[in-house]
Structure formats: structure tokens, C-alpha cells
Amino acid sequence: MPAVLEIEGLRKTYKSRRRGTRNALDGFDMRVDAGQVHGFLGPNGSGKTTTLRTLLGLIRPDGGRMTLLGHEVPDALPTVAGQVGAIVESPQFFPHFSARDTLSLLAGAGEVPQARVDEVLELVGLRDRAGERVKTYSLGMKQRLAVASALLKNPKLLILDEPANGLDPGGIREMRTLMRTLAESGMTVLLSSHILGEIQLICDSVTIISLGRRVAFGPVDEVLAQHSSGAVRVRLEAVSDLPAATDALTRAGIRVTGHPDHLMLADVDKPASVTRLLAEHNLYVSELAPIAVDLESVFLELTATAPVPGQHRQVDESMKVGGTGQPGTTGGGWGA
Amino acid sequence: MSLFRTELRRLTKRRFTRYMTLLGLLVLAVVVVGVFFTNQKIGADQLAKAERQAEQDYRQQVVRTDQERASCEQAKKAGTATDGRYPDDCSMITPPPRESFEARWFLPSTFNFRETFDETLIPFAATLALVGFIVGASFVGAEWSTGGMMNLLLWRPKRLTVLLTKLAALLTGILAVTLPAAVLWFAGFWAVASFRGSTEKMTSGAWQSFALTGLRGVALVLVLTTIGFALASLGRHTAMALGGVVAVMVVFQFGLGILLEMANVKFAEAWLLPTYALAWMTKTVTLQNWDSCNATYFGSCEPETMDITWQQSSVLFSIGVVVILGAALWAMRRRDIS
Numbered sequence A: 001m002p003a004v005l006e007i008e009g010l011r012k013t014y015k016s017r018r019r020g021t022r023n024a025l026d027g028f029d030m031r032v033d034a035g036q037v038h039g040f041l042g043p044n045g046s047g048k049t050t051t052l053r054t055l056l057g058l059i060r061p062d063g064g065r066m067t068l069l070g071h072e073v074p075d076a077l078p079t080v081a082g083q084v085g086a087i088v089e090s091p092q093f094f095p096h097f098s099a100r101d102t103l104s105l106l107a108g109a110g111e112v113p114q115a116r117v118d119e120v121l122e123l124v125g126l127r128d129r130a131g132e133r134v135k136t137y138s139l140g141m142k143q144r145l146a147v148a149s150a151l152l153k154n155p156k157l158l159i160l161d162e163p164a165n166g167l168d169p170g171g172i173r174e175m176r177t178l179m180r181t182l183a184e185s186g187m188t189v190l191l192s193s194h195i196l197g198e199i200q201l202i203c204d205s206v207t208i209i210s211l212g213r214r215v216a217f218g219p220v221d222e223v224l225a226q227h228s229s230g231a232v233r234v235r236l237e238a239v240s241d242l243p244a245a246t247d248a249l250t251r252a253g254i255r256v257t258g259h260p261d262h263l264m265l266a267d268v269d270k271p272a273s274v275t276r277l278l279a280e281h282n283l284y285v286s287e288l289a290p291i292a293v294d295l296e297s298v299f300l301e302l303t304a305t306a307p308v309p310g311q312h313r314q315v316d317e318s319m320k321v322g323g324t325g326q327p328g329t330t331g332g333g334w335g336a
Numbered sequence B: 001m002s003l004f005r006t007e008l009r010r011l012t013k014r015r016f017t018r019y020m021t022l023l024g025l026l027v028l029a030v031v032v033v034g035v036f037f038t039n040q041k042i043g044a045d046q047l048a049k050a051e052r053q054a055e056q057d058y059r060q061q062v063v064r065t066d067q068e069r070a071s072c073e074q075a076k077k078a079g080t081a082t083d084g085r086y087p088d089d090c091s092m093i094t095p096p097p098r099e100s101f102e103a104r105w106f107l108p109s110t111f112n113f114r115e116t117f118d119e120t121l122i123p124f125a126a127t128l129a130l131v132g133f134i135v136g137a138s139f140v141g142a143e144w145s146t147g148g149m150m151n152l153l154l155w156r157p158k159r160l161t162v163l164l165t166k167l168a169a170l171l172t173g174i175l176a177v178t179l180p181a182a183v184l185w186f187a188g189f190w191a192v193a194s195f196r197g198s199t200e201k202m203t204s205g206a207w208q209s210f211a212l213t214g215l216r217g218v219a220l221v222l223v224l225t226t227i228g229f230a231l232a233s234l235g236r237h238t239a240m241a242l243g244g245v246v247a248v249m250v251v252f253q254f255g256l257g258i259l260l261e262m263a264n265v266k267f268a269e270a271w272l273l274p275t276y277a278l279a280w281m282t283k284t285v286t287l288q289n290w291d292s293c294n295a296t297y298f299g300s301c302e303p304e305t306m307d308i309t310w311q312q313s314s315v316l317f318s319i320g321v322v323v324i325l326g327a328a329l330w331a332m333r334r335r336d337i338s
Ligand SMILES: Nc1ncnc2c1ncn2[C@@H]1O[C@H](COP(=O)(O)OP(=O)(O)O)[C@@H](O)[C@H]1O
Pocket: A014, A015, A022, A024, A042, A043, A044, A045, A046, A047, A048, A049, A050, A051, B338
């Protein structure tokens, strides 16, 4: 599958005279294949928005390579801009224009037929309110307008930075359906979000970023599989058989934790082998359940942002991969 | 071209643009109407009336001096102290000669097109330049501060093209208001002169000179519009541009003016921007230094003078536009947009 978006070794350093420098992106890599819905995950301040801004030419990178639809950006942006629809971080609009005027002006600037304006307004559910001033819109309505503005070009690649921001549950579900439909029609969608359940439901693949570096990537199930603990819960027909089972499994080299009515096994590659092993000892399994991991726990593990009781985690306190020996990096904090 | 048309549409769609323009035009209309009602045509009636008025004033003066002389003589006779109120010789109290009561002092004001019209072009240009400055600053400033600029750049990534197209649309819009307004201004004052004054002696040379002054006024409007636009784009905020100008006016101009005054600098006005705007419109402004005395043949003092010409103004304004617009373009190219 051809890559629609490729990023290699992207760096962005924000310099501030007072607070020194901050490496918002620190050698970040990413790849999105055509036709996918790709999730872009990371804790607050990990560099998602910075990545998207850099990609779209709004800020200039300090290093690295980026391509969009096979063209090197930012140099080729004027060529590809017409095929990339994007919203970056809850976009703002001129508050005194109506949604229709706003879109109509964008369509004019981008040489998109005006008929498309009503199409996208219908698509995001703003048809009946399109004549009202943006100032009077709720957050969710503004978000819908933003998505409409990104869809206006009928892009090949759609980039949405936290589109679920401010949407009601119905809106989130509509957005999900919309994205699936768009992906089925051949559009590639890149979606940054915090709502991991959402991502798990609609994304084909994900990239997880922490402190400006990629910590995991790939198809959702692969990422899940790679980071599943391999834990399996076993129940037997007779509770009295549990000690015997513990004995047999431990001898087979499996780590076992005993519980009153079940056993927990760690690092099991093939759950079926457990059944066989126990059957050989005439112990009959009534339940054998691999403990499912979800994206949220993988995310928390990978980014090391799981809450610890009694502690208040600060932003930027998250996983740093390969952080040692990088010249010029200061662990993400405001350095000297 | 589509971008240009879109920006023009954006400009005219904005209510602020419409209201400001309307307000500016209203001010101009008020000026024309005001001048109309404060002037009168001079005919035989007015001349006769002025003559009568002069005669009456002369008579009054004669009566008053007669009274004065009488009381002087009375005081002399009584020998009361007069505290120097009267001269020693009471016959020195005489009325002024009849000639010093000229009828023309008593004529109502009248609008002579040839003599006065070019002066009216100064408030015309000043009003529209102010409108242009504010509209220009708000046009791009609001775009920056509301995120509209960022949205637009996602569609049109060529930043300089975007900014310059916006400026071109703005100047086109301002020109589209200024030119018809100038024509109406000419027509309005022609009407004022026809009904409330005179349109005599309008040679083609005079017309040409007025047209050139008008053109310089239009240029002034465009320059100020550009500067407002560039300042707001630099500051990314309308308020920034407006505040900046107020700051320049107050701190730089008034403050500088006072400082120069205190330091007794010769020709302090030469350091103040409005002088150059005035010179641009009137071709020359002559500054006078009253502290110096160039004695004339007749023993009187002539102040030292200094001319500021419209050419000097044009150099100053060109440099201003190039520097400020250049900085705005440079910043547009370089900066991170977030
Ligand atoms: N304009 C800026 N100036 C300085 N630092 C910035 C700027 N924008 C973002 N940052 C910093 O860069 C890091 C990444 O921010 P961002 O990409 O917005 O994170 P997120 O993943 O939440 O979108 C954060 O630590 C943020 O504070």
C-alpha cells in the first residue's frame, strides 16, 4: 500500500528567550497508508498538534523529512494543499460571519464549486443553522463547521486534530460513521484523539507519541497483541483441583498466581496448550479466558501516564523513548 | 484571481468595513452641508448691506469718541485726577478715519471655488485616510486574531501571495470608495460655489492643479491604508495597530513636540509627521523661526524660514511604507503560525 503521509526524524524546537528551548518533536516518525483511518494518540503536550502544524506548513521544522501524497513538504504544499483537508486544534472562525459565508469564502479562495458548500453543511448536520453567525454556535457546532471546512475540498487525505472535542455522544457516533464512510470511499483519514475507545472502534492503525517521539505504531490489533500481557484466567470444574493444577503448570514453567476460585497465568503464548497440559493431568477446565487488553491500558502503559494513587501527574511526565545520549535534548522540560 | 475576488468579497461583507466607510462619508457630507449653510452669495444686496454696516460702525465710533473727548475735557476742568485715563491734550481723542471701515469686512463669508477648494481637499484626504487606516488594520488584524488567516493558509499555503492579495483587495476597495467620493466632493463644492459663492476664474490650469491635489489626497489615503494593514499584520491584531498609532501620536508626536519646544530646537514642526502630510497636500509648508531676526530694510524683523516640500514628504512616506510593509512581509514569511 502506498504511503499517503510519511514523516521521518521530524524535529521542532520552540525557543523562548525566557524559558529556553523545548523539543516539542524529537525525531518523530510516522507513516499512514492509503485508505486507512489512522489514529494519532498521545498525552497532552506530546506533540500531536505540533506534528500536524508542521506537516501543513504552519510552522517550520528544525529537521526531518515529510511527504504528503508522495510530495516532499513543505516545498510542494501549494501542489498538494488542494487534496489535504485539515483542521488543527479547535479551529477558530471569524465570529461575525455565518457558517455558509465562512465556507463560501473558503470555497472561493480554494476554487471549489459553491455547490459543495451546501453538500458539506448537510454532511455535518449544520444545514438548518448555516445562516446564523458563528459567534452564536456552541463548541460542538463550531467543531462540525471545522470538519465541514476540511471536507469542502473533497480531500484525498483528511487530517482532524481532536475532532470529537465538544461533540455530544450522538455527534461522536455520527462522526465515527462519517469517517468510516469516507474511508470506504477511498479517503485516508488521520485522526488525533484522546478518546481511545473511539480510536479503537474506528481506526485501522495507530501511532502513539510521547514527548515528541513515536512509542508504538501499526495496526490496532497488532499493537494490542504486542502489548497484551499474555495473561490468562483459568477456572476448573472443581475448586479443589486448583492446587494440583498450580503444581502442574508451575512445573511446566508457567507463572501462576492462585486465587480462591481461579488461577491467573502470566505470559501464555497459546492458551490451548494450557487446556492440553491440564487434561493430561485429568484436570478439566471450565473457563479459559485470555485477559483482553484495550488500547487505553496499552496507551497508559506505553506512555507511562497511568495515574498513581496519591500523586498528581504533571504534563510532560510521560514515557521518553531512547532519551539518553541525545545531544541537545533536555528530557522534554524547559531546559536551560 | 479567485483569491482576489474572494478577499474583496470578504472585505465588503464585513460590517465593520461598511459602518466605518459610511461614517467617513457621513462626516464628509456634513462638511459640505456645513460649508453650504455658512456661506452666501455676494450680490448688490449684500454689498449695500455691508456698506451700511460700515457706515453705521463709523458713526458709532464717532459718537463714542465725541463722548470720550467731552468727559476728558470735563475732567480737566474739574481738575480731578484721571490716573492717566485721558491724554494731556483732550483734542488728541479723534475718531479713526472713515477709510478704516471697509465694507468688505462686513461682507458675509462666501465660497470662492478657485481660492478655497484646494483647502477642502485636506479634510477630505484626512478623513478617508483615517477610514482607510482603521478598515485596513481591522481587515487583516481580525483575520489574524480569530484564526481566519490560519484557515486560509491551509487552503493557500503561499503566504506572501495571500498577504499581498489581501492588501490588493483592500486597496481596491478603498479606491472604489475614494474615487467616487472625490468626484462627489468636487461636485458638492462646485454646487456650494455656484449657490453660495462664485465659480469664477476657473482656468484649465486651476482645474489641473485641483486634480493633482486630489490625486495626492488619494495617494495619501492609499499610503495610510497600507500602513494600517501592515502594522496590524505585524502585530497580528487590530488593536495593536490602532494602539500603536495612538502611541506614536501621543508619545512620539506630542511628547516629541513638547521636548523639542523645551529644548528650543529650531523648526520643531519639521520633526512631526502631520507637517509632512500637510506639505504633501499643499506642496509646501513654510516653517518660521520667531526666535531669529533677519532685519529688513525697514527695520522690522523677518523670521528665519524653512520650507518642507511635497517631494520631501513623498520620500518620507515611501520609506515608511517600504519599511513597514517590508517588515510585515518578512514576518509573514518567517513566523510560525499557531
Ligand atoms: N507556540 C509554542 N511555543 C512554545 N511551546 C509550544 C508552542 N506550541 C506548543 N508548544 C509546546 O510543545 C509541546 C507539544 O505541544 P502540542 O503539539 O500542542 O501537544 P498536543 O499533543 O497536546 O497537541 C507542548 O509541551 C507545548 O507546550
